[in-house]
Amino acid sequence: MYEFIILSLLMRMPMHAYLIMKITNDQIGPWAKISSGTLSTMLNKLEQTGLIAPLQQRHDYTKGERRSRTFTITEEGRKRFHQLMMDTSSNLGDYQKVFYHKMSYFDLLRSDERLLLVNHYLNYCQITMLHVQTEMNNLVHELANYPAFLQNLLRMMKHVVQHWQAEYEWIKDIREQELEQAEAANDTGSNG
Numbered sequence: 001m002y003e004f005i006i007l008s009l010l011m012r013m014p015m016h017a018y019l020i021m022k023i024t025n026d027q028i029g030p031w032a033k034i035s036s037g038t039l040s041t042m043l044n045k046l047e048q049t050g051l052i053a054p055l056q057q058r059h060d061y062t063k064g065e066r067r068s069r070t071f072t073i074t075e076e077g078r079k080r081f082h083q084l085m086m087d088t089s090s091n092l093g094d095y096q097k098v099f100y101h102k103m104s105y106f107d108l109l110r111s112d113e114r115l116l117l118v119n120h121y122l123n124y125c126q127i128t129m130l131h132v133q134t135e136m137n138n139l140v141h142e143l144a145n146y147p148a149f150l151q152n153l154l155r156m157m158k159h160v161v162q163h164w165q166a167e168y169e170w171i172k173d174i175r176e177q178e179l180e181q182a183e184a185a186n187d188t189g190s191n192g
Contacts, residue, residue, distance in 0.1 A: 001091070001098060002034060002042050007051065007081040008105050010073035014055050017043060018068050027101065043071060051077035085109060088120045095124060096167070103174075111182040118175045125168040132161050 005024050009015055015023075017039060025033050046052040055070045073081070085105065091098050099121050106114050136157045143150040 001028075001094070001101070002038070003046065004081075004084045004098070005101060006039075006042060006046060007073060007077055007084065008101065010052060010071060010077065011081055011105065011108055014070050014072040016068040016070045020071070027104075043069075046077070047071070049076075050074055051080050081108075086113060086117070088117070092124075095121075099124075111178065111185060115175070115178050115182065118171060118178055121171050122168065122175060125164050125171060129161055129164045129168065132157055132164070136161075 002024070005027060006020060009020055009023055017036075020043075021034060021036060021039050024039070028034065043052065047054065051074060052071045053074050055072050085102055085108070088095075099117070102117060106117075109117075136154055139150060139153055139157075143153070
């Protein structure tokens with residue numbers, strides 16, 4: 001996910017490593033953090049593969065400035081960013097977190113691409129709810145002899161379903177907004 005976050009940030013503007021680390025940690029925090037070593041490794045890898053490039057800068061280091069390279073995204077990096085944005089089959093176990101990061105960069109996609117991602121996430125929510133509900137039904141039969149344990153499991157799983165139902169309602173609202181924007185853009189385009 002770090003590759004995606006770094007490329008996404010550089011799609012907005014060139015950034016130095018300290019700012020990349022600060023924003024990344026703000027996005028993934030409060031408990032997860034990217035270390036400076038991990039970030040340095042990722043930046044080196046992205047630079048070596050031609051996805052990012054350092055900007056040439058002049059600094060007067062005699063005044064005590066810290067050396068921090070500023071990076072920009074390359075054309076290949078832009079293509080990779082788009083590929084990662086449109087990927088709906090990787091990281092399915094963490095796709096909720098991945099989708100949240102993607103939402104921050106929706107404005108960099110075409111309307112039809114945003115709708116594709118939103119529709120995929122609607123389906124993801126539905127499948128998750130169906131899976132948990134099916135497992136709840138199975139547990140009722142499998143753990144009938146352990147009523148206290150069954151009750152605790154079902155209570156937790158019901159909460160999970162409620163969470164995903166709220167997620168589903170949220171993304172349905174996003175879908176409606178996207179459809180309205182697409183319709184307004186079509187109307188503007190056909191009238192112009």
